[in-house]
Amino acid sequence: MTLMGSSGAGKSTLLNAVAQTLQPSAGTILFRGKPVGGAGMPTSPGSQRQIGYVTQDDNLLPWRTVWDNLMFPLQLAGRPDAAAIERAKRLLEQVGLSQWAQHYPHQLSGGMRKRAALARTLVYNPPVVLMDEPFGALDAETRAQLRADLLRLWQAERKTILFVTHDINEAIALGGRVVVLSGSPGRVVLDRQIDIARPRDPELVFKAPSYASHYDAIRGCLRSAAHA
Structure with a gap:
C-alpha cells in the first residue's frame, strides 16, 4: 500500500505509530488480528522484529x-x-x-x-516493512531503478509494505492500494484500489488502460485536501 498526503497530514506519524516508536493517544494497532500497540499499551518498537523500517536516511x-x-x-x-x-x-x-x-x-x-x-x-x-519516502532524495534514474528493484523484491518476498511518497506515478506503480491523508485533523480522504496487473514495469505503468483514471482521482483528491 502506498500512502500520500500533504506535509503535516500525518504520514510519518502513522508509520511511527505502526512501528511503535511513537505511542498513539487513542486507538489500537492490530497485527494479524491481535492488538500489539495503542493508547495506554506498552510500546515494543519493531513489534519483536515483525516490522522493518526504511527511513529517508539510510542509517x-x-x-x-x-x-x-x-x-x-x-x-x-x-x-x-x-x-x-x-x-x-x-x-x-x-x-x-x-x-x-x-x-x-x-x-x-x-x-x-x-x-x-x-x-x-x-x-x-519481517512480514511488514514500512518505507518513509526512501527514494525521495535520489536522482530520477536511480529512483527509477530502485522502484524496479523494490517491485522485484516484493514479487519474491510478498511482504506487506506501507510506502510513503509524494509522487503519484510512484504511488500507482508500486501500490496495490493508494491511501490519501488530509491533515488538521488527520483523516483518510481516499482509499483507492489499483487494478493494474502485476508484474509491473514502473517505467511503463502509465500505459495501463486504467492509469489515467487513477492518476486523475489521486491528483484531484490531493489538491482538494491541500486546500481544505
Missing part, C-alpha cells in the same frame, strides 16, 4: 562494511545461523551489491546505500 553504520551492516540486526538477535547467512548473501545478490560487500558506506553511491539499507531491513525477514 548505515559508517564503520561497518556493507556485509557487516547486513549482519548487524542478525547479530543483535543472536548468532546468525547458516540459513540467515545464506539469506543475507541472496539479498545482496538481489540488490546488486555482492561485489561491494566489503566496501564501507562512504564508498557507495546514494542508490547503493539505499539498496544496502533495504537489504539490511529484509535480512531478518
Whole structure:
C-alpha cells in the first residue's frame, strides 16, 4: 500500500505509530488480528522484529562494511545461523551489491546505500516493512531503478509494505492500494484500489488502460485536501 498526503497530514506519524516508536493517544494497532500497540499499551518498537523500517536516511553504520551492516540486526538477535547467512548473501545478490560487500558506506553511491539499507531491513525477514519516502532524495534514474528493484523484491518476498511518497506515478506503480491523508485533523480522504496487473514495469505503468483514471482521482483528491 502506498500512502500520500500533504506535509503535516500525518504520514510519518502513522508509520511511527505502526512501528511503535511513537505511542498513539487513542486507538489500537492490530497485527494479524491481535492488538500489539495503542493508547495506554506498552510500546515494543519493531513489534519483536515483525516490522522493518526504511527511513529517508539510510542509517548505515559508517564503520561497518556493507556485509557487516547486513549482519548487524542478525547479530543483535543472536548468532546468525547458516540459513540467515545464506539469506543475507541472496539479498545482496538481489540488490546488486555482492561485489561491494566489503566496501564501507562512504564508498557507495546514494542508490547503493539505499539498496544496502533495504537489504539490511529484509535480512531478518519481517512480514511488514514500512518505507518513509526512501527514494525521495535520489536522482530520477536511480529512483527509477530502485522502484524496479523494490517491485522485484516484493514479487519474491510478498511482504506487506506501507510506502510513503509524494509522487503519484510512484504511488500507482508500486501500490496495490493508494491511501490519501488530509491533515488538521488527520483523516483518510481516499482509499483507492489499483487494478493494474502485476508484474509491473514502473517505467511503463502509465500505459495501463486504467492509469489515467487513477492518476486523475489521486491528483484531484490531493489538491482538494491541500486546500481544505
